[in-house]
Structure formats: structure tokens, C-alpha cells
Amino acid sequence: MFQVLRRLLGYARPHVGVLVAAFLCMALLGLGTGAYAYLMGPALRFLLSGGENGFGGAQPVPWLSSVSRETALWGFPVVMLIVGAIKGVGYLGQFYFMGLFAQKTVADLRRALFIRLTSLSPAQLGRERTGDLLSRFTSDVQAVEAAAMYTVGSYLRDSLQIVVLAGVALSLSPLLGGLMLCVLPLAALPASRLTRKALKGTREGQVQLGHIAGQLQEGLGGMRTIQAFNGQAAELERFSSHAREHEEALVRAAWARGGVPGVMEVLAAAALAGALAYAAATHAMEPESLLSFLTAVVLVYQPVKDLGRVTQFAMQAGAAGERLFSLLDQRHPVEDAPGAASAPALERELRLEDVVFSYGERRALDGLTLSLPVGQVVALVGPSGGGKSTLTQLLLRFERPGSGRFLLDGVDADRYTAASVRAKFALVTQEPLLFSGSVLENLRMARPDASREDVEAAARVAHADGFIRALPEGYDTRVGERGAKLSGGQRQRLCIARAVLSRAPVLVLDEATSSLDPESEREVQAALAQVLPGRTAVVIAHRLSTVVDADRICVVEAGKIVEQGRHEELLARGGRYSALWSLQSGAERGAA
Numbered sequence: 001m002f003q004v005l006r007r008l009l010g011y012a013r014p015h016v017g018v019l020v021a022a023f024l025c026m027a028l029l030g031l032g033t034g035a036y037a038y039l040m041g042p043a044l045r046f047l048l049s050g051g052e053n054g055f056g057g058a059q060p061v062p063w064l065s066s067v068s069r070e071t072a073l074w075g076f077p078v079v080m081l082i083v084g085a086i087k088g089v090g091y092l093g094q095f096y097f098m099g100l101f102a103q104k105t106v107a108d109l110r111r112a113l114f115i116r117l118t119s120l121s122p123a124q125l126g127r128e129r130t131g132d133l134l135s136r137f138t139s140d141v142q143a144v145e146a147a148a149m150y151t152v153g154s155y156l157r158d159s160l161q162i163v164v165l166a167g168v169a170l171s172l173s174p175l176l177g178g179l180m181l182c183v184l185p186l187a188a189l190p191a192s193r194l195t196r197k198a199l200k201g202t203r204e205g206q207v208q209l210g211h212i213a214g215q216l217q218e219g220l221g222g223m224r225t226i227q228a229f230n231g232q233a234a235e236l237e238r239f240s241s242h243a244r245e246h247e248e249a250l251v252r253a254a255w256a257r258g259g260v261p262g263v264m265e266v267l268a269a270a271a272l273a274g275a276l277a278y279a280a281a282t283h284a285m286e287p288e289s290l291l292s293f294l295t296a297v298v299l300v301y302q303p304v305k306d307l308g309r310v311t312q313f314a315m316q317a318g319a320a321g322e323r324l325f326s327l328l329d330q331r332h333p334v335e336d337a338p339g340a341a342s343a344p345a346l347e348r349e350l351r352l353e354d355v356v357f358s359y360g361e362r363r364a365l366d367g368l369t370l371s372l373p374v375g376q377v378v379a380l381v382g383p384s385g386g387g388k389s390t391l392t393q394l395l396l397r398f399e400r401p402g403s404g405r406f407l408l409d410g411v412d413a414d415r416y417t418a419a420s421v422r423a424k425f426a427l428v429t430q431e432p433l434l435f436s437g438s439v440l441e442n443l444r445m446a447r448p449d450a451s452r453e454d455v456e457a458a459a460r461v462a463h464a465d466g467f468i469r470a471l472p473e474g475y476d477t478r479v480g481e482r483g484a485k486l487s488g489g490q491r492q493r494l495c496i497a498r499a500v501l502s503r504a505p506v507l508v509l510d511e512a513t514s515s516l517d518p519e520s521e522r523e524v525q526a527a528l529a530q531v532l533p534g535r536t537a538v539v540i541a542h543r544l545s546t547v548v549d550a551d552r553i554c555v556v557e558a559g560k561i562v563e564q565g566r567h568e569e570l571l572a573r574g575g576r577y578s579a580l581w582s583l584q585s586g587a588e589r590g591a592a
């Protein structure tokens with residue numbers, strides 16, 4: 001817990017200057033308050049005596065005695081106004097700078113989270129629920145924000161007050177003061193047990209909140225399916241169970257948290273009663289000293305209680321910090337080696353050599369060797385789950401082979417930065433993915449400096465230009481969240497246009513035509529027939545008829561390439577490919 005808080009403080013360190021400004025404002029506020037108290041005595045005397053002799057009498061500062069009635073009459077309200085203004089500035093500055101400090105700290109934290117999220121591999125992201133990730137950005141970061149806002153200042157201010165008041169108490173009566181100081185650590189024992197309980201509850205609460213957010217996000221995305229299967233009741237049951245656990249955890253935490261000031265209250269009363277009893281029994285102290293001592297004791301418990309109160313924010317931040325760091329500490333499976341260079345232009349081939357790769361215990365590639373010569377189209381076919389998509393994950397450096405090598409023109413890819421290797425590929429996936437924004441913005445994502453002519457040319461190649469022009473605002477039409485305003489076929493053609501526009505030397509089409517209707521598929525196939533020849537490409541396809549023209553077809557099964565060659569050669573061989581071909585042709589004839 002302390003380690004987590006220390007790491008969180010690391011995010012606050014660059015903003016210490018703002019914190020110092022906040023403390024200066026707090027000091028100004030303190031001075032203003034002190035000045036009010038200080039002026040109260042002379043003011044009362046002035047008013048009670050009718051102001052005949054100005055302030056008169058013995059004043060804490062001698063020159064006040066010589067202030068005349070006239071001067072006091074206009075001077076006193078002016079001084080009160082000035083003190084009020086100083087306090088006002090102090091208040092304003094304190095809140096402004098503490099707010100600024102908290103916002104700057106969490107802005108850095110959010111940025112670090114965003115950078116980490118955008119640099120995780122698809123498999124790492126696949127292990128997390130999106131809603132849960134979102135809740136780290138919202139509720140967990142908010143918990144850190146509250147702690148930065150209230151805890152840091154209070155710890156410094158209240159600790160200082162405790163030290164000063166304890167010093168006063170000790171100077172008035174070393175024995176009673178010493179006893180009082182002993183009571184404080186005594187309070188720490190039950191308080192720390194209660195604090196641990198509260199922390200456990202808070203942590204569980206945050207986890208349950210993550211589950212709720214995860215379910216909500218998943219549910220909203222899949223509401224059509226839930227309603228189609230009348231699954232609302234089951235969803236409600238799941239939601240209620242998380243909500244119940246969330247509530248119970250937070251109630252347990254609130255119970256334990258409330259116990260801390262309770263314990264402090266009892267101990268404060270015990271310390272007061274003890275001091276009174278001792279003083280009464282021994283007559284060891286003068287009445288004014290006893291009064292001052294008791295005042296110090298009463299006053300010291302207020303900052304102690306305040307510390308307990310703001311500690312709950314620190315606890316919440318600690319629990320949130322654990323969840324944030326569990327994400328921030330994840331490392332991409334393919335991190336750049338020190339001194340990694342940028343990959344040069346490809347000249348001969350990409351090669352995976354004797355590659356083994358597993359997702360946890362599950363082996364997906366089992367000693368696979370694949371060569372991708374520059375300028376050739378290689379198709380990957382084979383049964384579902386054979387390892388085709390995993391192979392593309394390795395090529396794009398989303399994953400590192402467990403053993404075996406990935407070579408670019410004979411040089412191990414580990415010698416190059418992952419980003420520079422990834423830049424060699426333009427990927428079109430099974431699910432056509434667009435972002436909210438215009439058609440133009442979505443296409444330019446592949447090459448931000450592409451001219452309008454280049455964008456339109458790429459769209460023409462992907463047979464997308466026609467339908468884009470027919471949209472209400474042409475290339476400036478906004479496509480909606482995830483491209484919701486377009487049909488699946490239109491989305492896919494935009495994704496293909498984006499890949500064409502990128503000018504990356506290797507095209508990876510992972511089931512790129514899978515979501516197209518027969519008409520659109522024919523159009524895109526025609527477009528690809530135009531793009532692919534002479535280009536280096538990996539084409540994953542379930543429909544064998546779409547890859548008959550490939551330079552080489554590889555049948556991937558159980559993590560290995562079991563057969564490879566051109567379409568005619570493979571048919572003539574009468575092996576796995578030929579069996580798959582007969583199966584599909586038979587099925588298509590049956591369907592017709």
C-alpha cells in the first residue's frame with residue numbers, strides 16, 4: 001500500500017512548485033486568521049471603553065497604545081478589510097493551487113495510462129474487459145484526484161499543528177504531555193486494524209465497480225443479442241450480484257472507516273479525564289497552565305481526527321493505485337532491445353523459421369516455417385483454429401515467438417524496433433474497423449499527409465469511390481461510431497482503401513472479404529486482383545475460390561504448414577488442399 005502511494009507521489013513530484021504555492025496561500029490564510037484573533041482584544045477594549053483614549057492601555061504591540069480615537073475610528077475598519085482581503089486571497093489561492101496540483105497530477109497519470117493502453121498487444125487487451133479498463137480511467141483516477149486534492153495538504157498542515165500543540169503541552173507539563181503523546185500511538189493500533197479493514201472493503205468495491213462497468217459496456221454493445229434471446233433477466237441477475245457485492249464491500253469499508261474517529265473520540269476523552277483527575281489529585285499545576293494544557297489537548301485531537309478522515313482518501317487512492325499500476329506495469333511482449341535500429345527497406349523475403357508460439361498453455365504455432373518472398377502473394381488456408389491469424393500477430397510484432405526466428409532479409413527482427421517492422425505492413429482484418437470521424441479522416445489515418453487525389457485513387461482501387469460520392473457529404477460524411485452509418489461491405493471497402501493508401505510494402509488481408517455480400521465481394525476481389533499482382537501480400541481466406549491466383553497457397557493446420565504450392569499443383573497432389581477444395585466445391589454446388 002505504502003509502495004503504491006509512493007509511486008503515485010512520483011506523478012505529483014513534477015508539480016511540487018504548485019504545491020508550494022498552495023502552502024504559501026495556506027500560510028496567508030493562517031496569518032489572516034491569526035491577525036483577526038490578534039486584533040480582537042484591542043478592538044473589544046476600544047469598543048467597551050467607548051474609544052475615549054484610542055486603543056489605550058497596555059497593548060501586545062506598544063505603538064497601538066498611542067493610536068488616537070480618530071485614527072482608530074477609520075483605521076480599524078480599513079485594517080479589518082485588508083485582513084479580510086488577505087484571507088480571501090489565501091482561500092482562493094489555496095483552492096486554486098490545490099486543484100491545479102491535483103489536476104496536473106492526474107492528467108499525467110491519465111496520459112501514462114493512455115500510452116500504456118495504446119501500447120498493449122491485442123492479446124493483452126483481449127484479457128481485459130473494456131468497461132473495466134474504462135473504469136480505471138474514471139473512478140480509479142478520480143480516487144487519486146481526491147487524495148491529491150485533500151490528503152497531501154492536510155498531511156502537512158495537520159502534522160505541523162500536532163507537533164506545535166504537542167510542544168506546547170510538553171512545555172506546560174512534561175509528565176502529562178508525555179502521557180498524552182503515549183496515548184496517540186495507543187490509538188494507532190486499533191486505528192490501523194480498522195484502516196486495513198476499510199482498505200480491503202474499498203479495494204473489493206473498486207474491483208466490483210470494474211465488473212459493473214465491464215458488464216455495462218459488453219451489454220450495451222450486445223443489447224440486440226441479449227434482447228433477441230430474452231436475456232435481460234439473466235443480465236439483471238448478474239448485474240444485481242455485482243451491485244450487491246459492491247454495496248456490501250463499501251458498507252464494510254464505511255463501518256471500519258467510521259470506527260477510526262470513534263476510537264479517537266474515546267481516547268481523547270480518556271486523555272482529558274486523566275489529565276483532569278491527575279491535576280485535581282496532585283494540585284501540581286497552576287489553574288491557567290492547566291487551562292492552557294487542556295486547550296492544547298483538545299486542539300491536538302482535531303488535526304489527529306482530520307488526518308484520520310483524509311486517510312480514507314489516501315486508502316481509496318491506494319486501492320485505485322493498485323489497479324492502475326497492475327495495468328501500467330504490463331509490458332508489451334515485443335519490447336525494443338537496447339540499440340534496436342529502424343528496419344531498412346525489404347529486398348528479398350520475410351521468413352518465420354521453426355516458430356513455436358503459445359497463448360498461455362495453448363499451443364497455437366508448433367514449429368512453423370513460412371517464407372514470404374517480396375513481390376509474391378501467399379495465401380494461408382486451412383481449418384478454423386489452425387493458427388493463421390496468430391501467424392499475422394507474429395509478423396506485425398504483436399507477439400514474439402516462444403522459440404524460432406522471424407527474419408527480414410535474413411536479419412533477426414529483434415534487431416529492429418517493433419514500430420519500424422510494423423510499418424512494413426498494412427492490415428485489413430476480419431472486422432472492418434472504422435472510427436467516428438469523416439470518411440476522409442478514416443482513410444488518412446493510414447497516411448496523414450496523403451493528398452485528396454491519393455485518397456480518391458485508393459478508394460477507386462478498393463471500389464469504394466462510387467458509394468462514397470453517393471453519401472450525403474461525399475468524403476466529408478461522418479461515418480458514426482465504429483462506422484455504424486455504413487453497411488458492413490462499405491466499411492470493409494474503406495478498410496481496404498485505407499490499406500492501399502498506406503503504401504506499406506506488405507499487405508495482410510485477414511479474411512478481408514468475409515463480411516461482404518456476393519456482389520461487393522466480387523467488386524473487391526476485382527479490385528484486389530488489380531492491387532495484388534507484384535505486391536507482397538499475405539491473404540488469409542476461408543473461401544478457397546478467392547485465392548486460386550495466389551503465387552503460393554499454404555495449408556495451415558494445428559500450428560504447422562502441412563502443404564504448400566500453387567492451386568493446380570495442390571489439386572494434382574490430391575492431399576489436404578485438394579480435400580478441402582472438393583469439400584467446398586461440393587458445399588457450394590449443394591447450396592446452388
Ligand SMILES: Nc1ncnc2c1ncn2[C@@H]1O[C@H](COP(=O)(O)OP(=O)(O)OP(=O)(O)O)[C@@H](O)[C@H]1O
Nearest residue numbers: 123126359362364383384385386387388389390391
Ligand atoms: N488471444 C488468444 N488467447 C488464447 N488463445 C487464443 C487466442 N487467440 C487464438 N487462440 C487460440 O490459438 C489457436 C489458433 O488461433 P488462430 O486465431 O490463429 O486460428 P485461425 O487459423 O486464424 O482461425 P480462424 O480461421 O477461425 O480465424 C486456436 O486454438 C485459438 O483458440
